[in-house]
Amino acid sequence: MSKRITPFASRYCSTLDRLKEAIRRKRPGLLRRGVVLQHDNATPHSANLTQQWLQRYDWEILSHPAHGPDLAPSDFHLFGPLKRHLGGMAFETEDDLISELRNWFDNLDVDFFRVGINSLLLRWQKCTDLHGDYVEK
Structure with missing residues (x-):
């Protein structure tokens, strides 16, 4: 991973940290049942740092076609x-x-x-x- 994209992945992981905390506060049982996250293949989403974060918390990712439409x-x-x-x-x-x-x-x-x-x-x-x-x- 290049140093140029590291800040974006780091920022995205910080956003995931805030999301995890909000889920813990607002829907505590949800974290135990598992989280399914939908995001696209943008560099911050597919960066090693982000992938490590997702593995650490065992969050499932809906697969997204490489050149598919935005499903948001x-x-x-x-x-x-x-x-x-x-x-x-x-x-x-x-x-x-x-x-x-x-x-x-x-x-x-x-x-x-x-x-x-x-x-x-x-x-x-x-x-x-x-x-x-x-x-x-």
């Missing part, structure tokens, strides 16, 4: 409704935009997030079955 629920579930919500709006300041975003997120039903996460499993399976080809629906 935000891409296929969140951004469309958010774009429709913000369509036609104009904001005087960045604070106005942030306020509108917070209001929108605060008013989303918990099922909105549940549907997005659950649909990831189906999309991931379709993508895997297609050997990494893009999944439209």
Whole structure:
């Protein structure tokens, strides 16, 4: 691993440390049952340092095709409704935009997030079955 990418992997491992701590605080039993993490093949995710971290805590990684689409629920579930919500709006300041975003997120039903996460499993399976080809629906 080159020294150039080490800081990115180190930062990603720090993020994983914070995630692990948040899971421990908010959902303590989840760590004992095992964590399945979905991330892509970006260099910080595939770096030796990150792989060692994942092995140390025995976190399972969903495989991701080398040149496959981004399977993040935000891409296929969140951004469309958010774009429709913000369509036609104009904001005087960045604070106005942030306020509108917070209001929108605060008013989303918990099922909105549940549907997005659950649909990831189906999309991931379709993508895997297609050997990494893009999944439209």
